Amino acid sequence: xxxxxxxxxxxxxxxxxxxxxxxxxxxxxxxxxxxxxxxxxxxxxxxxxxxxxxxxxxxxxxxxxxxxxxxxxxxxxxxxxxxxxxxxxxxxxxxxxxxxxxxxxxxxxxxxxxxxxxxxxxxxxxxxxxxxxxxxxxxxxxxxxxxxxxxxxxxxxxxxxxxxxxxxxxxxxxxxxxxxxxxxxxxxxxxxxxxxxxxxxxxxxxxxxxxxxxxxxxxxxxxxxxxxxxxxxxxxxxxxxxxxxxxxxxxxxxxxxxxxxxxxxxxxxxxxxxxxxxxxxxxxxxxxxxxxxxxxxxxxxxxxxxxxxxxxxxxxxxxxxxxxxxxxxxxxxxxxxxxxxxxxxxxxx
Amino acid sequence: xxxxxxxxxxxxxxxxxxxxxxxxxxxxxxxxxxxxxxxxxxxxxxxxxxxxxxxxxxxxxxxxxxxxxxxxxxxxxxxxxxxxxxxxxxxxxxxxxxxxxxxxxxxxxxxxxxxxxxxxxxxxxxxxxxxxxxxxxxxxxxxxxxxxxxxxxxxxxxxxxxxxxxxxxxxxxxxxxxxxxxxxxxxxxxxxxxxxxxxxxxxxxxxxxxxxxxxxxxxxxxxxxxxxxxxxxxxxxxxxxxxxxxxxxxxxxxxxxxxxxxxxxxxxxxxxxxxxxxxxxxxxxxxxxxxxxxxxxxxxxxxxxxxxxxxxxxxxxxxxxxxxxxxxxxxxxxxxxxxxxxxxxxxxx
Numbered sequence: 001x002x003x004x005x006x007x008x009x010x011x012x013x014x015x016x017x018x019x020x021x022x023x024x025x026x027x028x029x030x031x032x033x034x035x036x037x038x039x040x041x042x043x044x045x046x047x048x049x050x051x052x053x054x055x056x057x058x059x060x061x062x063x064x065x066x067x068x069x070x071x072x073x074x075x076x077x078x079x080x081x082x083x084x085x086x087x088x089x090x091x092x093x094x095x096x097x098x099x100x101x102x103x104x105x106x107x108x109x110x111x112x113x114x115x116x117x118x119x120x121x122x123x124x125x126x127x128x129x130x131x132x133x134x135x136x137x138x139x140x141x142x143x144x145x146x147x148x149x150x151x152x153x154x155x156x157x158x159x160x161x162x163x164x165x166x167x168x169x170x171x172x173x174x175x176x177x178x179x180x181x182x183x184x185x186x187x188x189x190x191x192x193x194x195x196x197x198x199x200x201x202x203x204x205x206x207x208x209x210x211x212x213x214x215x216x217x218x219x220x221x222x223x224x225x226x227x228x229x230x231x232x233x234x235x236x237x238x239x240x241x242x243x244x245x246x247x248x249x250x251x252x253x254x255x256x257x258x259x260x261x262x263x264x265x266x267x268x269x270x271x272x273x274x275x276x277x278x279x280x281x282x283x284x285x286x287x288x289x290x291x292x293x294x295x296x297x298x299x300x301x302x303x304x305x306x307x308x309x310x311x312x313x314x315x316x317x318x319x320x321x322x323x324x325x326x327x328x329x330x331x332x333x334x335x336x337x338x339x340x341x342x343x344x345x346x347x348x349x
Numbered sequence: 350x351x352x353x354x355x356x357x358x359x360x361x362x363x364x365x366x367x368x369x370x371x372x373x374x375x376x377x378x379x380x381x382x383x384x385x386x387x388x389x390x391x392x393x394x395x396x397x398x399x400x401x402x403x404x405x406x407x408x409x410x411x412x413x414x415x416x417x418x419x420x421x422x423x424x425x426x427x428x429x430x431x432x433x434x435x436x437x438x439x440x441x442x443x444x445x446x447x448x449x450x451x452x453x454x455x456x457x458x459x460x461x462x463x464x465x466x467x468x469x470x471x472x473x474x475x476x477x478x479x480x481x482x483x484x485x486x487x488x489x490x491x492x493x494x495x496x497x498x499x500x501x502x503x504x505x506x507x508x509x510x511x512x513x514x515x516x517x518x519x520x521x522x523x524x525x526x527x528x529x530x531x532x533x534x535x536x537x538x539x540x541x542x543x544x545x546x547x548x549x550x551x552x553x554x555x556x557x558x559x560x561x562x563x564x565x566x567x568x569x570x571x572x573x574x575x576x577x578x579x580x581x582x583x584x585x586x587x588x589x590x591x592x593x594x595x596x597x598x599x600x601x602x603x604x605x606x607x608x609x610x611x612x613x614x615x616x617x618x619x620x621x622x623x624x625x626x627x628x629x630x631x632x633x634x635x636x637x638x639x640x641x642x643x644x645x646x647x648x649x650x651x652x653x654x655x656x657x658x659x660x661x662x663x664x665x666x667x668x669x670x671x672x673x674x675x676x677x678x679x680x681x682x683x684x685x686x687x688x689x690x691x692x693x694x695x696x697x698x
Contacts, residue, residue: 077380
């Protein structure tokens, strides 16, 4: 079967290391539990990395970029050429995620899974164009089965490169004008919610634009009412190449034992599909933030996700996840480097 | 007058730089406003630092340590000697704040404003012991007027050292067994709330301990019902040397034009006193987090504070504020280093 690899088993967290990490946290010079979520983050990373000294120094940020046929319906505040222009901006170092990756000393890879125009060779950009954007899902399925398989695989291959390079934390990001429309269509269907509950302004639509976007989604989903509702089929019909790549990446990362930090709305929808396909990947997914896109809260709730912060961010590109990286790093530093009561000669409770 | 310097004028933020920073944010390659609070943080720092390129690379973390006579009432889960032991742990590098300061490459200074026992000379610890702890405010005023003045001044002197060293962000922290009792007493009085609303477990009291702590506060405050309710007098009667030092530091930092990142419950209570004394310092105060100590939310609300995250931290030492530093740094990096639409050749909305 085309996507059989998605069903391969997922790594398991180490219960032994959960126990050891908890013991260590309780021995450190602080009232037990007084570092709150910083303790929980370190314990969870220790379990996932099966180590007594968790670390997220080596971080990979992989941005998947693709265009969306549905952009023709006027569902975005920005013109479609911006997707390709932003790929060039990622390469040149001027985008938010470029700046963040540099500040964090993270590995940034940009994977072009299908911009409308071929931007030609660009430093740091991998050409994996599956097609010149998806088809407009108002009229036809966004992808063929072969295209969906290729996009899922592009995600897995990114994780394989990251894993080979010794990455300790994997962040997926996305760029694609029109992709909140795809994400909202998937969220509405998987969460069984009315589209207006999960549709938002994206890059900056006004109320009229949001209404139009909602109507586009409603019409498209009505075409699939009679069809098989499997998540993968939904992804093929109304998804995007970058969303499919993220889905593949999340499943592959859990299969390969690599912790994942999930970004905002689009990435959380990809995680929702991935968790629907493989519920056992859940422990591998950390959630960075709650975005300003109104549907995000429902997707997060459905995933039992507890994001670290809510800054009203809504840029994508993995920018929210990148912002959260230092919090995980400091959690590891505290866990690894604080003195115990015995070492410091401090009286315990 | 003894504390006349507290009334000296506070620096003002630059409206010109607010405007310039907003213009720059709107020119960067992202939908306007899509970085949410990261944009607001950068704009505010630019205004306070009166610069087009805000930065918080050089950070000072000053920990004020002192003992509390009221600890004799059994209001803490830890024995009183822990204050002095933790001062030694700060010096040796084993405490949470030591680890965080090192990870952040921040300047850590520890100011002993009054531990019960003299720990002797310790590397990185400044001996400013005002007394061997405050008096037990169950029976008498915690401090004399001279002691209060000395504690306030210890805070100002720390800020002067930081400012001379070129610090771009000042963090105050505290260590003092019994100091949530002082803080709760001050909060109850200034917020005009019943003590049980602002008393919490501190380092780990059980329900019985919390009830006892509440009763201690209630009895002490009843002694002051007939007295002058000025914040400074309240600080003298039920406060602590480290809380007074933080109050002095916050006012001095605003006077000297140094942005402040406030930590948890104790520090926010010091900020509450400082804002009561000098309302114009408000723009200089950033709030890092909401702590697990239940009274913190009321203090924050009274200060119109919007903390950056809520991780259930309750350690003190400035640890929550230190954890937030990378968020401010990344906000500055994004503001300073992203490309504009024009520079990157990306189409605007």
